[in-house]
Amino acid sequence: MTKTIHPIGIFDSGIGGTSIWKEIHSLLPFEDTLYLSDSKNAPYGNKTKDEIVHLAIKNTEYLLEKNSKIIVIACNTATTNAIKVLRQNYDVPIIGIEPAIKPAALRTQTNIIGILATKGTLNSELFETTSSNLISNPKIIEQIGEGLVDLIENGKIISEEMDALLNKYLNPMIEANADHIVLGCTHYPYLKPQIQKIVGSSVTIIDSGHAVAIQTKNVLSKHQLLNTQKRTATNLFLINKNKSVLSNILSDYLPSISIEEVDF
Secondary structure (H helix, E strand, O other): OHHHHHHHHEEEEEOOHHHHHHHHHHHHHOOEEEEEHHHHHOOOOOHHHHHHHHHHHHOOOOOOOOOOOOEEOOOOOHHHHHHHHHHHHOOOEEEEEOHHHHHHHHOOOOOEEEEEEHHHHOOOHHHHHHOOOOOOOOOEEEEEEOHHHHHOOOOOOOOOOHHHHHHHHHHHHHOOOOOOOEEEEOOOOHHHHHHHHHHOOOOOEEOHHHHHHHHHHHHHHHHHOOOOOOOOOOOEEEEOOOOOHHHHOHHHHOOEEEEEEOOO
């Protein structure tokens, strides 16, 4: 049986990576997907590098056991801390995601950009390397989004607690005259409407979702793994905690997707 009909395997520390899945599914609607939501261990951003690597390996091996033909790490923290180890140990293509600092740095007019990300991403070696290798030299205002992932995972995207945290984290960026804000966590695109309301229409908000989808398609094509059959795709989501939150965030895709709560 050809590997082209095997699923695209995607994992995240929780439900945030569904923002990446939506981009991949939109670009590659005939590809089967298998999404792993490790919500039981969310957020990854507060864990040590060894813990993050251990969880990334566990998730990757689970997806490979289910015949995934490619692994998409839909998690900035897991990418920046574990992608090198994963690529050294597994012979399938592995796609990662990094905060879109480069396009923000190229487009800024004020030469000031803000980045909202987890502690694990901002403190990683890969993030430091990417930031220091920019052709331009903008001022980067880094902000750890402490508490944001927890609220999203608990279904509190629209809440007073969320509004309070976003105002606290974003106001210093506005005061510093940042004209681009980079979302450095795949959970954060679900907060775009609130963020845009706070920062105003003159500030551009950037995430990496579409770029990851394009890269996934390019890598599948390069390795002759693209599914060329035009048929209804199977999209299975596995979560190890509270599947109702995942169901709510993917409500527009029901009943064409399947969601199962499993122990892993």
